[in-house]
Amino acid sequence: MEQDFSLEPVRIQMLKETQELRDANEFSTKYGLSLSENQIQTLVQRRFDALKDVGRIEFGEGILKKLIYAFSDSTYIYQINFEGTILELQDAFYYFKNETDDSLSDDELIEYMKKTFEGKAQGSIEFLISTSLEELRRDARHGFIDDVADDKSDDMDEGV
Amino acid sequence: MSNNELTISNGGLAETLTEQEEIKIQAKLWQLLARRTELYTMGEHSSVRVETAQELLQSISFCLDLYLKQSGNTKKLFVGADMEELFERGQKILEEKIELGKRLYSKACLTAPEIENISYRDTLRNIGDFFKHYDYRFFAHLIPCDIDYQLCHAVKDGLQGVEFINQYLGRIIMENEFVRKFEKERVESLLNSYCSDYKGLLINICEPIAVNAIGLALLREDCKALNIKASDRERLNSLLHPITVTPTKKELTDAALRVCSELGINDASSVRYLRRTAEGLFPRIEAALPHGNLGGIFLSFDVPSNGT
Numbered sequence: 001m002e003q004d005f006s007l008e009p010v011r012i013q014m015l016k017e018t019q020e021l022r023d024a025n026e027f028s029t030k031y032g033l034s035l036s037e038n039q040i041q042t043l044v045q046r047r048f049d050a051l052k053d054v055g056r057i058e059f060g061e062g063i064l065k066k067l068i069y070a071f072s073d074s075t076y077i078y079q080i081n082f083e084g085t086i087l088e089l090q091d092a093f094y095y096f097k098n099e100t101d102d103s104l105s106d107d108e109l110i111e112y113m114k115k116t117f118e119g120k121a122q123g124s125i126e127f128l129i130s131t132s133l134e135e136l137r138r139d140a141r142h143g144f145i146d147d148v149a150d151d152k153s154d155d156m157d158e159g160v
Numbered sequence: 161m162s163n164n165e166l167t168i169s170n171g172g173l174a175e176t177l178t179e180q181e182e183i184k185i186q187a188k189l190w191q192l193l194a195r196r197t198e199l200y201t202m203g204e205h206s207s208v209r210v211e212t213a214q215e216l217l218q219s220i221s222f223c224l225d226l227y228l229k230q231s232g233n234t235k236k237l238f239v240g241a242d243m244e245e246l247f248e249r250g251q252k253i254l255e256e257k258i259e260l261g262k263r264l265y266s267k268a269c270l271t272a273p274e275i276e277n278i279s280y281r282d283t284l285r286n287i288g289d290f291f292k293h294y295d296y297r298f299f300a301h302l303i304p305c306d307i308d309y310q311l312c313h314a315v316k317d318g319l320q321g322v323e324f325i326n327q328y329l330g331r332i333i334m335e336n337e338f339v340r341k342f343e344k345e346r347v348e349s350l351l352n353s354y355c356s357d358y359k360g361l362l363i364n365i366c367e368p369i370a371v372n373a374i375g376l377a378l379l380r381e382d383c384k385a386l387n388i389k390a391s392d393r394e395r396l397n398s399l400l401h402p403i404t405v406t407p408t409k410k411e412l413t414d415a416a417l418r419v420c421s422e423l424g425i426n427d428a429s430s431v432r433y434l435r436r437t438a439e440g441l442f443p444r445i446e447a448a449l450p451h452g453n454l455g456g457i458f459l460s461f462d463v464p465s466n467g468t
Binding site: 051055056057058059060061062063094097098102105106107 | 193194197198201204205206207208209210211213
């Protein structure tokens with residue numbers, strides 16, 4: 001006997017995330033970046049859409065806050081592309097969590113994304129997703145993931 | 161939202177809960193699932209695949225159900241209780257069941273009859289691996305081993321994890337002890353008649369032995385002989401004809417009791433098990449009797465033909 005349950009108190013999770021992003025604004029402002037209330041709402045809503053798209057489920061705080069903290073000091077992010085970049089990074093993050101079979105922790109994946117974004121990708125999300133993360137995905141599928149952090153960081157250093 | 165795909169069983173406990181109580185329980189389950197997921201990922205992943213969350217949730221549900229069953233409570237308890245505490249109590253019960261399972265496994269191995277059958281041996285070996293791979297903390301409802309060997313009476317539907325394994329082992333032990341009451345050569349002769357490749361095919365060792373023993377008990381013959389000759393079948397044919405439900409079923413169960421008595425089987429579960437086998441014979445006999453052909457039920461030892 002099974003019954004469908006919508007278990008998550010979604011509203012509470014959304015409110016919590018909204019507050020977290022407001023708090024993150026205090027941090028990103030140091031780099032001249034901030035999110036408006038509308039942008040925050042869009043990002044929060046997209047978090048749930050992105051999770052649904054890739055068939056994942058998230059507990060507690062989402063990944064947005066970590067992405068903002070990690071990418072705010074990027075030389076390629078400005079106020080004008082801040083929201084859009086964070087949105088794309090969020091989508092890429094969840095996609096690659098699946099594609100790498102969770103071989104990398106959240107922090108490791110963000111670190112890899114940041115280094116590549118600043119290095120080889122030179123601020124190009126397209127490059128990050130289509131080339132660099134595809135390499136990462138292949139490595140994960142072939143079981144080379146343990147070497148990724150070292151190998152890739154060498155590559156990335158060349159590009160910086 | 162992806163979590164809409166999560167489902168949780170009601171544990172088979174009929175319970176009328178108000179909508180408010182249901183919502184409260186769901187919120188608590190969500191918190192418990194979040195905590196278990198955090199432990200499962202060791203805090204390294206804020207998200208998991210829906211399939212993983214579903215498995216973790218089923219494990220939680222299995223564990224909580226176990227506690228409810230053991231304590232005689234119903235789901236209503238969840239409304240006011242600390243879920244994490246109930247879950248931990250369920251885990252303790254699981255630990256006890258695992259220890260029991262290990263003891264049952266040792267006994268199953270020690271009582272295994274010296275009859276060759278690949279699926280039997282493989283399954284016993286695989287169950288040994290179950291105890292190495294069983295992750296009761298996160299996937300308590302799963303059975304991480306292959307079980308090919310078919311029991312005379314299958315494990316109850318719906319049993320999961322170590323509960324399934326323990327019941328399976330309990331039944332294997334009963335079957336082992338029953339088979340060991342008979343001479344090995346006779347058992348092999350009978351199994352050879354039952355299926356010439358009894359060593360390689362997925363057959364149950366106990367069932368044909370039990371059936372012939374019951375047949376001989378019906379004739380008031382020595383059930384340990386196991387062989388039912390053509391003349392015996394003729395007598396069975398006369399004895400059971402005309403077949404009527406109540407008297408025939410009674411004859412069969414009485415015969416099962418006589419087998420138990422002759423073999424010195426006193427354990428209530430083993431007696432019930434054999435009685436069930438006897439009762440299961442009724443529809444087979446009912447179908448075969450009008451054709452005067454009980455040869456597919458009560459078997460004769462194979463006699464090697466000349467020149468072969």
